[in-house]
Amino acid sequence: MLRAFFRTEAGSTSVLLGATVLALVWANSAWGASYEAFWHTPVGLSFGDADFSLDLRHWVNDGLMTLFFFLIGLEISYEVRLGQLRDRRLLAVPAVAAFGGLLVPAGVYLALNAGGPGAGGWGVPIATDTAFVLGVLAVVGARCPEPLRAFLLTLAIVDDVLAIIVIAIFYTAELSVSALITAAVLLAAIVMLRWLKIWRAPAYIVLGFGLWVATLESGVHPTLIGIALGVLVFVYAPSEYKLLSAGEAVHEFTHEPNARAAREAARRVQMAVSVNERLQLRIHPWSSYVIVPLFALANAGVVLDSEALRQAATSPITIGVVAGLLLGKFAGIALGTWLPLRFGWGVLPGNLVWGQLLGGAAVSGIGFTVSLFIVDLAFDDPAIQSQAKIGILVGSLLSALVGWTIFRMAWDRGGVCAPPETIIEPVEELPELLSVPVGPDDHVRGPDDAKVTIVEYGDFECPYCGRLHPIMEELLSRNSGARLVFRHFPLRTIHPRAVPAALAAEGAALGGKFWEMHDTLFTNQRFLTDDDIARYAAELDVEPWPDVPGQLARIGRDEESGRASGARGTPTLFINGVRYHGGMDLQSISRAVAEAEARADAESREAS
Known part of the structure; x- marks a missing residue:
């Protein structure tokens, strides 16, 4: 799901950028007057004596953008139930970072505009444009590993939720009670259809359109209905x-x-x-390649003549937006990332370093789609709108340049889940020897005096580790001269349940039942929700998460030793301290163990 999202968003960035440039060229060309005239062209529907009309810009902003927000609702629903947002440990850090990325930019903006005509625009610098961010990350390439993309996507989803709440509370016009009641009745009808499991598309389309019209007339921005309907769409594994x-x-x-x-x-x-996933697949291309570029074309046409630039250069609104996006977003996300990590509230996906996180914080200052959207809600004066839009363009461009510069200086790391024999190792020369010898803190299965020690860096959600599990059991049952050491190497990005499972194994270890939990987790790889893990722990009469900071530290030490030993994927094996490069089948591993045992015997004879 994440990979498909990345491909669609990053691929659409060029279209979005082209639409933005076209809008700017059009607004600043000899035909510049036609830009506003075109987008103010009224288009409406007539039903007898009733007439419903909006200009083209409002059809885009209030109509088509409802589909954009509907897609966000679908993504939120999916991620909460089946994706990254279901794991509170992986959610904690990007959620707090997104909250910091809202508060600090708003505070920076208000510090420059409180009490002035632009005070209402504090919401402009709070939002991150996911499409442009992913486009920059595509340019950054390998310097931005996939764990960081997953972290920023989770942050962007929470950021969207917070921005929607801000729009609903602070940027809603006067309310029409009758229209609001009508909208509530229509929404209740849609909920009832869902509860009755009636999945007739025409019924939802008719009710949805009626709900959109009622919401538009009520004073609540209709795009919020897109979010609500998206969240209601059924999703299941x-x-x-x-x-x-x-x-x-x-x-x-x-x-x-x-x-x-x-x-x-x-x-x-x-x-x-699920219907949710099928709708995402159908709507994503339309949203990415049509709706959002059309929105940019309708809203990004800012006149950049000398007078407009002169006013923007000294305008607290422009400066506030630029400072909020460039400095506020960077500081807010960086602080919001540091706090939960410092106090052990959550974990990061993958093996990220601060250089990468700071680069991600910087590019998150690219605010475009939702920022332009809020400009239209916050200001009525075209001159003030122009100053705010110039601030968005400048702040977003500077954020992209700063982020790219930070990535250029940062060291990238990552992990993969694949059969080790298929992994193409990077250009760096990886170590061949185990960096940290087996010690008393390791989890060991087998005799202490075994001639052969196999160290496995594994991930409880990795299917290849799952296939290796019965092979290792068979190997140990056949060879009494071998023992197995298991070290954690969870691939946090592609296996969101790997860290909770590893934590549960460490929790069981505190009760002396690591290997019992180890076997249970591998036997039930497809069922690793928090409820599943809690049930396994109850069956073993242990606590799954008795000391989360200590358990995280223990897992972190394993990960650090794995990276130092050159582990880049799972499973990675070391036999008597030397990396194993053969096939992950019983015959190949048994042969390698026999050879290692023979070498150990020869060394023992020479020593005696």
Whole structure:
């Protein structure tokens, strides 16, 4: 899901940038007067004597952007139920960072504009434009590892939620009670359809359009309805039954290909995936390549003549927006990242370093789509709107340049989950020897006097580690002269449940039952929610998370030793302190163990 999101957003950045440049060129060309004239063209619908009309800009801002916010609602719903936001440990750091990225920019802006005509624009520098941020990260390339992309995506989702709350509370016009009641009734009808499990698209489209019109007339910005409807869309993980049913249908089609079997296979495969995910797949390209670029084309056309630039250069509104995006976002996100890490409230995905985090904090100052959106809500004076938009353009450009510079100086690290024999190692020369010898703090399975010690850097959610688990059990049962040492190397980005599982294993270790929990977790890899893990701990009569800071420190030491030893993926094995490069099958590992045992015997004879 995250990979698909990255590809769509980053790929659309060039279209968004092109639309922005086109708007600026159009507004500053010899035909500049036609820019505002075109977007103020009225377009409406008539029903008998009733007339409903908006100009083109408002159809884009209030209409099409509702779909953009509907997509955000879908993403929030998915991430809360199945994605990054379901893990409170991974959520804590980007959530606090996003909160800091709201408070500090708003404070910086108000410090320059409190009491003035621009005071209402404090919400302009609080939002991050995900599309532009991911576009910059694509340019940065390998200097921005995937864990940082996941961290910034989670931060952007929380940032969107906070921005929506700000819009709802502080940028809502006068309310029409009758229209608001109508909107509430229509929303209740949609909730009722969902509760009754009636999934007829025409019913939702008609009710949704009526809800949009009622909300627009009520004074509440209609894009908030997009968020609400997106959150209500049903999302679920594929059940075992649906997966098996889809597999059977595909199997039937491959054996007897015909139109009926093809239709049935397509239907069952589609039903295995939630409506939420299917809608995201359909709407994302339209949002990224049509709606958001159209919004930029309709709103980014700022006149940049000498007079406008002269006013902007001394305007506290422009300076406040630039300072809020460039300095406020950087300081707020950096502080918001440091605090939860300092007090052990959460963990970071992957093996990130501060240089990368600071680079991410800097590029998060790219505020465009939602910032322009709030300008339209906060100011009525075209001159003040122009000053704020110039501030957005300048602040976003400077944030991108500062972020790119920081990334240039930062060291990148990352991790992969793949069969070790398929991993293409980076240009750096990785160590071949185990950096930290096996000690009394390690988790050891097997005799203390074993001639062969296998150290495994593993991840409880990694499928390749799961396949290796029974192989290692069989190996130890066959060879009494070998022992296994397990060290944690959770790949936090692609395996969001790996860290909670590792914490649970360490919690069980405090009760003397590490290996029991180790085996349980690998046996139940597909079921690693907090509730699942708590149930496993209760069955073993241990506490899963009795000392989270201590457990995190223990896992961190394993990760540090793994990185120092050259581990870049899971599983990574060391046999008697030397990296193992062979296949992850019983025969290959047994052969390597036998060779290591023979060398140990030879060394023992020579020593005697």
